[in-house]
Amino acid sequence: MHIHFLDPYRSGDSLIHRLDPRVKFVLALAFILTCALTPAGAWPVYVLLFATILAIEILSTLGVGYVLKRAILAFPFVLAALPIIFTTPGAVWLELGIGSWELTISLPGLVRFLSIALKSWLSVQAAIVLAASTPFPELLVAMRAVRIPRLLVAIFGLMWRYLFVLADEALRLNRARAARSGNSGQPGIKAGGDLAWRARVTGGMAGNLFLRAFERSDRIYLAMVSRGYDGEVRSLPLPAITSANWLVLLAGLVILGVLLSLSFLFGS
Amino acid sequence: MHIPDGFLSVAVSVFLWIVSIVVVGYALKRVGKDLGERQVPMMGVLAAAIFAGQMLNFAVAGGTSGHLMGAALASILLGPWAAVLVLTSVVSIQALIFQDGGLLALGANIFNMGIVGVAVAYMAYHTLRKLAGGRKWGLYLGGFIAAWLSIEVAALSVALQLALSNTSPANLAIPAMAGVHALIGVGEGLITVGALAFLSTARRDLVEAGEAGPIKGSLVWVAGLLIALVLAIASPLASARPDGLERIAGQLGFLDAARSSRSQIIPDYAFPGVSNTALATILAGMIGVLIVFGVALAVGYARRSVRRSERRSERRDHQVSSK
Numbered sequence: 001m002h003i004h005f006l007d008p009y010r011s012g013d014s015l016i017h018r019l020d021p022r023v024k025f026v027l028a029l030a031f032i033l034t035c036a037l038t039p040a041g042a043w044p045v046y047v048l049l050f051a052t053i054l055a056i057e058i059l060s061t062l063g064v065g066y067v068l069k070r071a072i073l074a075f076p077f078v079l080a081a082l083p084i085i086f087t088t089p090g091a092v093w094l095e096l097g098i099g100s101w102e103l104t105i106s107l108p109g110l111v112r113f114l115s116i117a118l119k120s121w122l123s124v125q126a127a128i129v130l131a132a133s134t135p136f137p138e139l140l141v142a143m144r145a146v147r148i149p150r151l152l153v154a155i156f157g158l159m160w161r162y163l164f165v166l167a168d169e170a171l172r173l174n175r176a177r178a179a180r181s182g183n184s185g186q187p188g189i190k191a192g193g194d195l196a197w198r199a200r201v202t203g204g205m206a207g208n209l210f211l212r213a214f215e216r217s218d219r220i221y222l223a224m225v226s227r228g229y230d231g232e233v234r235s236l237p238l239p240a241i242t243s244a245n246w247l248v249l250l251a252g253l254v255i256l257g258v259l260l261s262l263s264f265l266f267g268s
Numbered sequence: 269m270h271i272p273d274g275f276l277s278v279a280v281s282v283f284l285w286i287v288s289i290v291v292v293g294y295a296l297k298r299v300g301k302d303l304g305e306r307q308v309p310m311m312g313v314l315a316a317a318i319f320a321g322q323m324l325n326f327a328v329a330g331g332t333s334g335h336l337m338g339a340a341l342a343s344i345l346l347g348p349w350a351a352v353l354v355l356t357s358v359v360s361i362q363a364l365i366f367q368d369g370g371l372l373a374l375g376a377n378i379f380n381m382g383i384v385g386v387a388v389a390y391m392a393y394h395t396l397r398k399l400a401g402g403r404k405w406g407l408y409l410g411g412f413i414a415a416w417l418s419i420e421v422a423a424l425s426v427a428l429q430l431a432l433s434n435t436s437p438a439n440l441a442i443p444a445m446a447g448v449h450a451l452i453g454v455g456e457g458l459i460t461v462g463a464l465a466f467l468s469t470a471r472r473d474l475v476e477a478g479e480a481g482p483i484k485g486s487l488v489w490v491a492g493l494l495i496a497l498v499l500a501i502a503s504p505l506a507s508a509r510p511d512g513l514e515r516i517a518g519q520l521g522f523l524d525a526a527r528s529s530r531s532q533i534i535p536d537y538a539f540p541g542v543s544n545t546a547l548a549t550i551l552a553g554m555i556g557v558l559i560v561f562g563v564a565l566a567v568g569y570a571r572r573s574v575r576r577s578e579r580r581s582e583r584r585d586h587q588v589s590s591k
Contacts, residue, residue, distance in 0.1 A: 008365060032372050036278050073367065077272050080436050087437040116435060120274030124367050127273075131365050139364065151296050151308065155357050158312025159319070163361075166313070166320035173324060199455065203462010205324045206336055210345065210463065211470060213317035217310040224309060231305030 007164075008070075008131045016060035016133045020245040022238075025142035027252040028130040032123040034256045038263040040115035045263040046122070052255065053125045060133050067132070071124050081116045085109040136160050145238055154233040162216070169212055173205045269337075269426055269449075270362065270377055273370025277433035284429070285375030288356075291383050295352040302349070311350055315357040318342060324459075339385030339422070340393070340415035340460050345467075345474060348390045348488040355382035376429055380422045384495050389418040391492025407468060407475070408461050415460035416453035417496065423449035424499045431506060438506045446503065 011017075016024070031053070038045055057064045088109030096103040134142075136157075143153050181201070221229075241249075276284075299307055318338035338358070343351035359377050362368035369377045393414035400406020427445035431438035468475045 029371060032273050032370065033278075035274065036276075036281065036372050070367065077270075077275065080430060080441065081275060083437050083440045084435065087440070112434075116274050118274075120272050120370075123273035123370055123372070127364075127367050127371055131367070136365070149293070149296050151300060152292070152353065152357070154308055155312045155315065155353060156361060158309055159315040159357050159361060160365075162313045162316040163319055166316045167323060170320040170323040196458065199458030200462040200465070202324050203459040203464075204466040206321050206341070206459050207463035207466030207470070209317050209321050209324065210314070210341070211467065211474075213313045214310070214471075214474065217313035218306075220309040220313065221306050229305070231308075233308065 007136070008128070009135050010062055010066075010132050011135075012061050012133065014059055014061040014133070016056060016062075016129065019248060020241050021134050021138035021142040022145040022241060023245045023249045023252075024130055024134055025139065025146065026249065027256075028126045030253060030256050031126040034260050035119045035123045035126075037260055038119065041111045042115075042263040042266040044266050045259055046115075046118050048259055048262070049122050052259070053122060053129070056129055057125070060129055062129065062132050067125055067128050070128050070132075071121055075117075075121070078117050078120070081113055085113050088112055141238060144235065150233045150235065153235075158220075162213075162220075165216075166209065166213060170205075170209055173209060177201060177205065269380065269423060270359070270369030271373040271380075271426060271429070272367075273372050275370075275433065275435050276373050276376055276429060277435075278372075280429055280433045281372050281375060284379045288375045288378040288383065292352060292356050292378065295349040295356075298349040299353060307350065311346075311354050311357070314342065314346065315354045315361075318354060319358050319361065336459050337381065337385065337419060337422075337456055339381055339418045340389035340411065340456070341463055343386045343390045343418075344393050344411060344414065344460075344464070348386055351386045351390075352382050355386060376426075380425045380429075384425050384499075385418040385422045387488055387492035388421045388496045389414040389492070391489050391496065392417045394489060407464055411460045411464045412457040415457040416450075419449050419453035419456050420446065421496050421499050423452075424503045425495075428499065428503060428506060442503045442506060 031049075035049060038049070054064065057067050085105050086103055086109065088106050090106040090108035092104050093107040093110055094105040096105065131139075140153055140157050143156065144150070299311075318336070318341075321336045321338055324336065339351065339355055342354050345351075346354065356378050359369065359381050360374060363371055363374045363377065393410040396410030396413060397406045400410070423445045424442065427436070427438070427441040430436035430441050464475060
C-alpha cells in the first residue's frame with residue numbers, strides 16, 4: 001500500500017477547478033460508471049473515453065504527466081486479474097511451454113484482461129482529476145448534495161482536518177523508535193530484537209497513537225462545546241447551482257450516454 | 269486489499285453498495301441513539317488515527333513490512349457500530365482522495381473492511397473474552413484471533429467478489445488471497461496485541477469500556493459468526509468447484525445479460541439507413557470521435573477567450589492605475 005499523506009489538491013484557476021464541486025463529483029462518478037458498463041473489447045470506445053479524460057486533464061492544467069504518473073499507483077492490483085488470460089476458454093492465441101509446463105493464452109481471456117486493465121486505468125484518472133482539482137471542503141459540499149448523511153459527512157470532515165496532525169504524531173513515534181533502537185552501520189548487527197519484539201514495539205506505538213487520538217478528541221470536544229456545540233451538526237445551506245454548471249452537467253452526461261450506447265455497438 | 273475500479277462487475281458493485289448503505293445507515297442510527305454527542309469528534313479523530321496508524325510499520329522479511337488495518341482494534345475499543353463508521357470513513361477517504369480503491373468499488377471495500385472485518389473481529393474477540401472469564405489471556409488471545417480473522421475473512425470476501433465478477437478464477441484467487449493474508453493477518457494480530465497490552469496498562473478503562481454492552485451487540489455477534497462461517501465454507505467449495513460459482517456469476521450478472529441482449533438490438537435501428545454493420549460501426553466511431561473532440565475544442569476555446577478577457581481587464585486596470 002502506498003502511504004502518501006500529502007493533500008493531492010493542486011490549486012489552479014482552470015475551468016475544471018472553477019466547476020461546481022457537485023457537478024464535478026457527479027460527472028466523475030458517471031465517467032467511472034460508464035467505464036464499468038462498457039463491455040470488454042470495445043476498443044474504439046476506450047479510445048474515446050481516453051480522449052475525453054485527456055481533454056479534461058489538459059483543461060484542468062494539472063499536467064497530464066502528473067495525472068498519468070499518479071494513475072500508475074493503482075496498477076499493482078492488475079496482477080489479481082492476470083490469471084484469466086490462461087483460464088478463460090476460447091480460441092488459443094499463444095501457447096507457452098516452460099519446461100513441462102504448458103500455458104495457453106486464450107484470445108477472449110486476453111481481451112478481457114486488457115479491458116479490465118484499461119477500464120481501471122481510465123477510472124482512476126477521473127478520480128485523480130476530481131481529487132486534484134477540488135479542495136476537500138468543496139468535496140464535503142458535494143457529498144452533502146448527494147444526500148450522504150450529515151453525521152457521516154461531519155466525521156469525514158473532522159477526520160480530514162486531523163489526518164495530517166495524526167500523521168505527524170505517527171512520524172514522531174517512528175522517529176523515536178529509530179532513535180532508540182538505532183540501526184547499526186555495520187552489517188551483521190541487527191537493529192532491535194526478533195520479529196515478535198518488533199511487532200510488539202509497533203503495537204505499543206499503535207496503542208500510543210490511539211491514546212493520543214482519544215485525548216485529542218476529548219480536547220476537541222471540549223473546544224466545540226465551549227463554542228456552542230450541542231450534538232447537532234449544522235451546516236450552511238447549499239448555494240444554488242448556476243445555469244452554466246447545469247449545462248456542463250447535462251453536456252457531460254449526454255457525452256457519456258453517447259459513448260455508452262456506442263460501446264454496445266462495438267462490444268463483443 | 270482495496271479493490272480499484274474496473275475489477276468488479278456492475279452487478280456485484282451495485283449489490284454491495286446497497287448492503288453497505290443499509291448497514292452504515294443502521295450504524296449511524298445506533299451510534300446517534302446509544303452514544304453521546306462526544307462521539308462525533310471522537311470518531312473523526314480515531315478514523316484519522318487508524319489511517320495514520322498505517323505509517324507505523326515493522327520490517328517482516330525481504331523488504332516487506334506489516335502494518336495496521338485497524339478493524340479489530342477499532343471494534344474492540346469502540347464497539348461494533350462506531351467501528352463500522354470509523355472504518356467506513358477511513359476507506360472512503362482513501363478512495364476519494366488517495367485513490368486507494370475505486371469509487372464504484374467503494375461499496376465493496378466498505379463491505380469487506382468496514383462490515384465483514386468489524387463483525388468478524390467483534391464475534392471472535394467477545395467469544396474468547398467470555399471463554400477466558402476475565403483472565404488476562406482472553407484479552408491477548410482474543411485480540412490476536414480477532415485481528416487475524418478480520419484480515420483473513422475480509423481477504424476471502426475480496427477473492428469471492430473477484431471470482432463472482434469473473435475477474436479472477438476462483439481456484440487461483442481464493443487460495444492465493446487466503447495464503448498471503450494468513451501471513452499479513454499474523455502481523456495485524458501481533459500489532460493489535462501490542463496495542464491492547466499498552467492500552468490495558470496505560471488506560472484500563474478504554475479497554476473495559478468496549479465490552480460494556482455485550483447484549484447490545486448480539487446482532488453483530490451472530491452476523492460475524494454467519495459471515496465467517498459462510499465465507500469459510502463457500503471459499504474452499506468455490507475454489508474446488510469453480511463451475512458452481514460461474515453459474516452463480518451468470519445468474520448474478522443479470523446486468524451483463526441485459527446488456528448483451530441490448531447490444532443485439534441497437535445495431536438494428538441505430539443507423540437505419542446503413543445496412544452494412546461494418547460501415548455502421550465506422551460511422552458511429554467517427555461520430556463519437558467528432559463529438560468528443562468537438563467538445564474538447566469548444567471548451568478549450570471557451571477557456572482561451574475567458575483568459576483573454578481576464579488579461580484585457582487586467583491591462584485596463586493597469587492602465588487606470590498608471591494614469
